[in-house]
Amino acid sequence: MRMPSPVSRAAIHAVLIACAAFFLAPLTVVALNSLRSAEDIARAGVIGLPHALMWGNFSGTWSGLCIAEHCSGIRPYMWNSMRMTIPATALSTLLGALNGYSLSLWRFRGDSLVFGIMTLGVFLPEQMRLVPWAIVLSDLGLFNTITGLALIHIVQGLSFATLFCRNYYLSIPQDLLKAARIDGAGYFRIFWRIVLPLSPPILIVTVIWQFTGIWNEYLFGVTFSTGDHQPITAALIALSARLSDAPQYGEQSAAVLLAAAPTLLVYLFGGRYFLRGLTAGALK
Amino acid sequence: MSWRDRWGRVLPHLAIWPPIVISCGYVLGFSAWTIWVSFTRSTLMPDYAWAGLRNYSSMLATNNWRIACVNLLIYGACFVVFAMTIGLLLAVLIDQRIRAENIYRAIFLYPLAVSFVVTGTVWGWLLNPSIGVQKLMHDLGWTSFRFEWLIDPNMAIYAVVIAGVWQAAGFAMALLLAGLRSVDVDLLKAAQIDGAGPVRTYLRVIFPAIGPVLIAVVVMLLQFAIKTYDLVAALTGGGPGLSSTLPTLVIYDFMFQRGELARGSAAAVMLLGSLAIVLVPYGLYRLWRRRAASAHA
Numbered sequence: 415m416r417m418p419s420p421v422s423r424a425a426i427h428a429v430l431i432a433c434a435a436f437f438l439a440p441l442t443v444v445a446l447n448s449l450r451s452a453e454d455i456a457r458a459g460v461i462g463l464p465h466a467l468m469w470g471n472f473s474g475t476w477s478g479l480c481i482a483e484h485c486s487g488i489r490p491y492m493w494n495s496m497r498m499t500i501p502a503t504a505l506s507t508l509l510g511a512l513n514g515y516s517l518s519l520w521r522f523r524g525d526s527l528v529f530g531i532m533t534l535g536v537f538l539p540e541q542m543r544l545v546p547w548a549i550v551l552s553d554l555g556l557f558n559t560i561t562g563l564a565l566i567h568i569v570q571g572l573s574f575a576t577l578f579c580r581n582y583y584l585s586i587p588q589d590l591l592k593a594a595r596i597d598g599a600g601y602f603r604i605f606w607r608i609v610l611p612l613s614p615p616i617l618i619v620t621v622i623w624q625f626t627g628i629w630n631e632y633l634f635g636v637t638f639s640t641g642d643h644q645p646i647t648a649a650l651i652a653l654s655a656r657l658s659d660a661p662q663y664g665e666q667s668a669a670v671l672l673a674a675a676p677t678l679l680v681y682l683f684g685g686r687y688f689l690r691g692l693t694a695g696a697l698k
Numbered sequence: 699m700s701w702r703d704r705w706g707r708v709l710p711h712l713a714i715w716p717p718i719v720i721s722c723g724y725v726l727g728f729s730a731w732t733i734w735v736s737f738t739r740s741t742l743m744p745d746y747a748w749a750g751l752r753n754y755s756s757m758l759a760t761n762n763w764r765i766a767c768v769n770l771l772i773y774g775a776c777f778v779v780f781a782m783t784i785g786l787l788l789a790v791l792i793d794q795r796i797r798a799e800n801i802y803r804a805i806f807l808y809p810l811a812v813s814f815v816v817t818g819t820v821w822g823w824l825l826n827p828s829i830g831v832q833k834l835m836h837d838l839g840w841t842s843f844r845f846e847w848l849i850d851p852n853m854a855i856y857a858v859v860i861a862g863v864w865q866a867a868g869f870a871m872a873l874l875l876a877g878l879r880s881v882d883v884d885l886l887k888a889a890q891i892d893g894a895g896p897v898r899t900y901l902r903v904i905f906p907a908i909g910p911v912l913i914a915v916v917v918m919l920l921q922f923a924i925k926t927y928d929l930v931a932a933l934t935g936g937g938p939g940l941s942s943t944l945p946t947l948v949i950y951d952f953m954f955q956r957g958e959l960a961r962g963s964a965a966a967v968m969l970l971g972s973l974a975i976v977l978v979p980y981g982l983y984r985l986w987r988r989r990a991a992s993a994h995a
Contacts, residue, residue: 426791433788434805437864440820441808447823459833460823509717516714528722535725537977539925541949541966545735545959546728549744572721601710630813632928637954647815651932654819663823674816681811685804688811692869693876 444674447667448472455663471668479665481653484642488669491642491649495629495676497560498645502567503624509568510575510620515609517576518583519591520601529580535573540633543570551638558643563635567628574627575620578691582616583609619691622684626677646673729970736964742957753964757952763965766945769855770972773944774923776859777866781919782912784863785870790900792871793878803875806868814865818932821861822848825933851941854934858926858942861933866922870915877911878904910987917980924973945969 447455448471449464477487484490513532517525547566548557556562586609594604635648644652650673653666681688736754739747757763788806792799809817824830825848835843847853847860881904889903905912927946930936936943949969953962 423794423796426794426796430788430791430796430802433784434802437805437809437868440817440824440864443824444820455829459829459837460826461830461834512713513717513721516718520714528718531722531725535721537921537973538725538729539946539966539969539973540927541946541953542732542970543724543728544732544950544953544966545744545963546731569720569724572717573725576717576721600706601713626811630815632813632815632931633950636931637950647813647928650815650819654822654932663829666819670816670819674812677811677813678808681808685807689803689807689872692810692872 444667444671447663448671450664450667452662452664456661460663468664471664472672475665475668475672479653479662479669481649481656486642488646488649488653488672491644491646492672494560494643495645495647498564498567499625499628502564502571502628503621506568506571506575506624507617507620510572511579511610511613511617512605513572513576514579514581514583515605518580519586519588519604519609529576532573532576535570536577544633544637547634547638558639558641560639560643560645562638563645566634566638567624567631570634571624571628575624578620578623579613579616582613586612615687615690618684619687622680622687623691625680626688629677732963733967735960736967738960740960740963742959744959749960753961754968757961757964757968760948762940762943762948762951763945765940766943766948769942770924770944772855773859773862773926774920776856777862777923777926778916778919780859780863781866781870782916784867785874785915788867788871789874789878792875803872806871808868809865810869812865814928815932817861817865818929821857821864822933825857825860848934849938851938854938854942858930858933861929862923862926865929866919870919873915873918874908874911877908880911881907913980913983917976920976921973924969924976945972 443460446462446464447460449467449469450462450471451466451468454462454465475487476489478485479487481488481491517529551557551562551566554562554565556565590608591604594608599607630647631645632647632651635645636651639645639648650669653669654661657666734746735744737749737751739745739749788802792802796802825845827833827844827846827849830845832843832845835845847857885903885907886899889899894902925946926944927950930942930944930947934942936947945965946969949962949965951962952958952965956962
């Protein structure tokens, strides 16, 4: 297409910069507030520059703030989220890769039906699974445990991971597999020697998306855990509910920032893969 | 056959089938389970005595569900229109081969990496009249400035729209930009030779060419809107009163706060129905396009 003239180029940048300011505003506000004192924010509102840098907000929110009955800061909840997110991400990605491999390269009768059902799993609202999970978790004795939440996210994440991996593995030529099979390679050998070495791009995409999705998930966390067994998302809501009469905006901002930090860092360093997953997941 | 060979044959099946059975069983089994519960007399605990359609009719008769459905229509319409408009505008602007394209794209897309809980909390502060934007304007001297959507029962749902659009516009932008970049270069050259200006080129050539992408993005946004829960829970909690509640909040309320598992499940099935209204036609449309494409080839 033609290159726009310098005037329209300046207009384009003006609009984009204005939009960028709008998009960055909430993050900027939280970052600035995390360094302001509660009194300052209560007096001057949440939009403003810090007078003195209150680094203490971070240490306070990390280990001193009271959430529900526990004055242990957000540290245990961040730890809960980690213990839930990391195993669930790893296992759902691994099983999703195996699933995708079976469905794309070891075609069997009804494989597209199976794949269709799994794709439905991506769209099915969480509300359709809350009651069954409640029953299953209490039968397994996993109610109000991090293991229970991790289990939910592994099973739940399987649909997404399978979708990603299967679509990617379809691009591996079947002839490559036929040749390997003639050489006597079996299911695991082909996966290990041929498919896995080709997989890093899609595995990175899947890991990034699973990590982001599981870390940020709220509904399952708030439904199936209470008190100090909650992940950070549910704890943040409990925190604002508790402080609704006397908000501690400085410390709360620090808590919000810390809760958002892991996924923001992943986004910052893996943005390219994040985007790739988006287009692969939505447009295929 | 030796023991080892036999084991070697069985083992792949152990790797192939359990994950497949689990994920399919999860999707089908859990859905069937919820649908079943919706036809029973379950209250606080599951009780599988048959209740017929009673839960559906009583759910439809509640004020909460009616308000939530109207809110979903308002929210869904505004959310999709504004996210699409802003997304398309940003995509077209970024598509003009500008400098710092990657930085802009990263800025517009980052909200997607942030939890709705965080987004809702922060927008709750910004839109809170006593500490947010209104307070800033008053302190700057514009004392007649009013922006109280968050606490105004008639406007609270639009406050949710602001936060929702902020979160999703970058998503629309990224997908639309990918669409714009996939338009055939020859098509653009032909338009240029015909003397079409940039506006005309976009309206007559490019947008029609990315029609399928536009539809895909609208469908994705619609299903986001239907599933919206965390954002409202964090931003307004459905309030003031019930003024910004959505079906997902009503479902949760009935299931776990009122101990009405069956009625909550009936509401969840109706939510699934609304999702099906969006997704089934889209699925058929894609099938039809694929058929048409393969018939053409």
